[in-house]
Amino acid sequence: QVHLVQSGAEVKKPGASVNISCKASGYTFISYFMHWVRQAPGQRLEWLGYINAGNGNTRYSQKFQGRVSITRDTSASTAFMEVSSLTSEDTAVYYCARARGVATLDSWGQGTLVSVSS
């Protein structure tokens, strides 16, 4: 059974960075891409980027290019996402999700709430 477990809620000040982890189990980690999606309060889901867990290649939404970095530790079957230069508009629940194909997200983490406030 596929299981993605994310790190806990974070409270950050504007200008800070946040790092979220996503530990995978129940499947071969390096055989899939891991995507990151966020949901601001009352807003639609927004795609941030992905990492090819096998070779480490990444791709990011142009909107977040330069501010989002996705990495992975294959020995720990864990993906990480760092978001830098946070503003209040980055307050959202951030999800990791395993993908089939380009972006069919078949298993999701439980979400990590990131609150940005001075």
Added chain:
Amino acid sequence: DIQMTQSPSSLSASVGDRVTITCRASQSITKYLNWYQQKPGRAPKLLIYAASSLESGVPSRFTGSGSGTDFTLTINNLQPEDFATYYCQHSATLPATFGQGTKVEIK
């Protein structure tokens, strides 16, 4: 980027009803369309992929149809556990954008 537009934004229905939600893409995405269900405080759950394929473990009362730019999610015999928000998402290219969601509420 491809824009995804759902309608309606919300609807009220009763247990046992048939519910239809539509999703329109700003350009052709052939059949690269997925549907997700999200309940409050929970992560989205994949229901339908490739426009009409039912994800494993999802009840058969959920059906998807369409191709090109226009797609439909139908829920037959609506059950109490189906009251949730539904999102379409294209997976034709990146960024893989989502619709704004359709909230299905109890009448």
